[in-house]
Each structure stands twice: as structure tokens, then as C-alpha cells.
């Protein structure tokens with residue numbers, strides 16, 4: 697079992713990263729191969745909406761922009777499960793999460809290119825002190841993940857108040873995830 701963690705906060709050691717790492721730690725304890733990716737360290741540009749709205753993504757399921765989008769997409773395809781963690785910014789996903797998932801959605805949305813079907817995902821939204829908008833953020837993340845074909849294993853909100861028990865829970869989720877059949 698191969699589990700990929702994608703964390704989309706600029707803070708490589710912040711709460712968002714800790715949530716993804718908690719799942720990976722649990723999975724690794726059960727023998728899974730794990731990898732964490734800091735999305736903000738990658739060069740992934742926004743969608744150009746080329747050719748008047750639908751371009752090569754519609755025709756061929758690939759993107760015209762030559763950057764680090766496709767290598768990360770390939771990593772998702774080669775993993776059995778992906779943990780996608782975003783901080784909550786204004787009740788929504790982080791900018792880097794949106795930019796990456798916008799392009800993934802375009803490339804994966806068409807029937808014959810929807811090759812993530814059956815892959816497992818955990819979505820995590822990490823908020824600050826107020827926790828305002830964390831459910832809305834998670835709802836948006838769920839829509840992205842389901843639309844590209846993932847089977848959702850869990851969707852989790854984490855706030856400053858809930859982080860201690862949620863981090864424990866996420867580690868347990870990782871252990872369970874690793875025992876699932878690839």
C-alpha cells in the first residue's frame with residue numbers, strides 16, 4: 697500500500713502538515729510506503745482556460761502548461777491512497793490547493809480520462825482559533841475529490857480546539873487505511 701500526503705499550507709511544519717503526517721505515520725506503522733508533498737514548494741501555475749474554455753484537457757486529458765502539475769498528478773496515480781490536507785482560508789481551500797485541484801479536475805473529469813476511480817482519499821481541512829468556515833472548506837474539498845473519482849475514506853475538520861484528539865484519530869485512520877486492499 698502506497699500512501700501519498702499532499703499538504704497545501706505554506707507552513708511545512710504547521711497544523712495542516714501535522715494532520716497529513718499523522719495519517720502517514722499511522723499508515724507507515726502498518727507497513728505502508730508513505731510520502732509527503734508540500735504543494736507550496738512546487739511550481740504549479742493556474743489553469744489558462746485555453747482554447748476558449750476547454751482545451752487539451754478536454755480532448756486528451758492532459759494540460760498544456762509545462763510545470764510540476766503532471767509529475768504530482770503521476771504520483772497520485774501511482775499511489776493507492778492520497779491524503780489531501782488544506783488550511784482553511786476564508787472558509788475555503790488554500791490558493792495552492794485550489795490551483796492544483798482546478799487543473800486536476802479538468803484533466804480527470806472526462807469519462808475516459810477519469811482514471812482515479814477506485815483510488816482512496818482522505819480530505820482534511822485545518823482551521824484556526826475560530827473554526828469559521830471549516831465545514832464549508834471541507835465541503836468544497838469533498839466536491840473536488842469526488843469529482844475526480846476518488847472513493848472517500850474520511851473527511852475531517854481540525855481546529856485549534858479539536859487538534860489533539862483529531863491528530864490521534866488521524867493516526868488511527870492511517871493505520872486502518874494501510875490495512876485496506878490496494
Ligand SMILES: Cc1cc2nc3c(=O)[nH]c(=O)nc-3n(C[C@H](O)[C@H](O)[C@H](O)COP(=O)(O)O)c2cc1C
Pocket residue numbers: 705706707709710711712713783784785786787788822823824825826827828829830
Ligand atoms: C489568509 C488566511 C485566512 C484564514 N481564514 C480562516 C477562516 O476562515 N477560518 C478559520 O477558522 N481560520 C482561518 N485562518 C487560520 C488558518 O486556517 C489556521 O491558522 C490554519 O490552522 C493554518 O494552518 P497551518 O498551520 O498549516 O498554516 C486563516 C488564515 C489565513 C492565513
